[in-house]
Amino acid sequence: MTMAPPLVIAGPTASGKSGVALTLAEALNGAIICADSRQFYEGMVVGTAGPSERERAQVPHLLFHDFSPESPLDAARFVRLADEAIGKCRKQAQQPILVGGTGLYLRSWRYGIDDAPPSDPQIREHFEARLRQEGIATLHAELLNLDPQAASRIHPNDPVRTVRALEIHKITQKPPSRLLPGNFAERPLRQTGHHVLIWPTLEWLRPRLQARAREMFNEELIKEVRDLHKRLPAENRLLKTMGYEEAHLYVQGKISEEEAIAQMIKRQWTYARRQRTWFKKENWWRVYPADQPNLARSILADWRDVGATS
Structure with missing residues (x-):
């Protein structure tokens, strides 16, 4: 059935x-x-x-x-x-x-x-500490400099996704936009x-x-x-x-x-x-x-x- x-x-x-x-x-x-x-x-x-x-x-x-x-x-x-x-x-x-x-x-x-790596607690804590000290505007500006395409997809006031993107870059040394697909609708359904x-x-x-x-x-x-x-x-x-x-x-x-x-x-x-x-x-x-x-x-x-x- x-x-x-x-x-x-x-x-x-x-x-x-x-x-x-x-x-x-x-x-x-x-x-x-x-x-x-x-x-x-x-x-x-x-x-x-x-x-x-x-x-x-x-x-x-x-x-x-x-x-x-x-x-x-x-x-x-x-x-x-x-x-x-x-x-x-x-x-x-x-x-x-x-x-x-x-x-x-x-x-x-x-x-x-997506193809991004698993979270690394130490690296995530590094960026979360910076978030508390420097604020979301500074971190989002850093992401904009590292990967404009990824930054354009993330709201400037979204701390969770901004930190995650910076974490991915730190772990992989690659732009997060290469690992996070921009159009999920083009992927096959799981x-x-x-x-x-x-x-x-x-x-x-x-x-x-x-x-x-x-x-x-x-x-x-x-x-x-x-x-x-x-x-x-x-x-x-x-x-x-x-x-x-x-x-x-x-x-x-x-x-x-x-x-x-x-x-x-x-x-x-x-x-x-x-x-x-x-x-x-x-x-x-x-x-x-x-x-x-x-x-x-x-x-x-x-x-x-x-x-x-x-």
């Missing part, structure tokens, strides 16, 4: 992905697989808007908050874990549903990993899926981000922040995650609660806009307005109409 390919649900933060996925999982006897770069880690539930205990009891959730923050995941490991989770779903006759907003992970699952993109307007998204940040900033988040700082070194990049960094500044007495929430909202807004820019460049998504009535029902109907194929 031929099984339907995985459903893949993506969209900017706070666009309603998780709720849609939950409804679809119930309708399709499905299991939800994490594709969010921060929701993999134990002790990072509240600040990443991870699934609640009730939701996890409602339908199976795979890869959510199962991994130690001492050993951060990368795209290559995500691809392996996602494939394993999909295989587990198949054995249990469950429909796999990948859900998340980390575009790099989802694109890597679809097309495969996995097929039914790709759904939930697309909010900025006007619709802004009040949702504001409300979620205020709801998220609570004693449970403060406890997560305290616990993470007890177990992780100060330079661990997970401590810089949106919400966690601001809550730590609040705990230290450096900013007020209102200032922390305002900074959270600002960072989430910037991140959502970057996600929109990323997904706009990918033409394989079936796009649905986030405010569409009966959104999950429409996605399910389309899924069935096209024979559950990509």
Whole structure:
């Protein structure tokens, strides 16, 4: 019997992905697989808007908050874990549903990993230390000088991808643009899926981000922040995650609660806009307005109409 390919649900933060996925999982006897770069880690539930205990009891959730923050995941490991989770779903006759907003992970699952070398912790820490001391503008300018083509693909305010590109250059002594394919759509697919993109307007998204940040900033988040700082070194990049960094500044007495929430909202807004820019460049998504009535029902109907194929 031929099984339907995985459903893949993506969209900017706070666009309603998780709720849609939950409804679809119930309708399709499905299991939800994490594709969010921060929701993999134990002790990072509240600040990443991870699934609640009730939701996890409602339908199976795979890869959510199962991994130690001492050993951060990368795209290559995500691809392996996602494939394993999909295989587990198949054995249990469950429909796999990948859900998340980390575009790099989802694109890597679809097309495969680029030819860049694995991360080197010492070299990465060198550039992350420089990032803290010199700022993103200096590092992006350095990348522009080393590899204008790679720099043109990376937003000047994107520290993660800038550091990664400089790390690749340091390891290989080659321009990162030679190793990171510019057009993934020209590569053969390694996995097929039914790709759904939930697309909010900025006007619709802004009040949702504001409300979620205020709801998220609570004693449970403060406890997560305290616990993470007890177990992780100060330079661990997970401590810089949106919400966690601001809550730590609040705990230290450096900013007020209102200032922390305002900074959270600002960072989430910037991140959502970057996600929109990323997904706009990918033409394989079936796009649905986030405010569409009966959104999950429409996605399910389309899924069935096209024979559950990509």
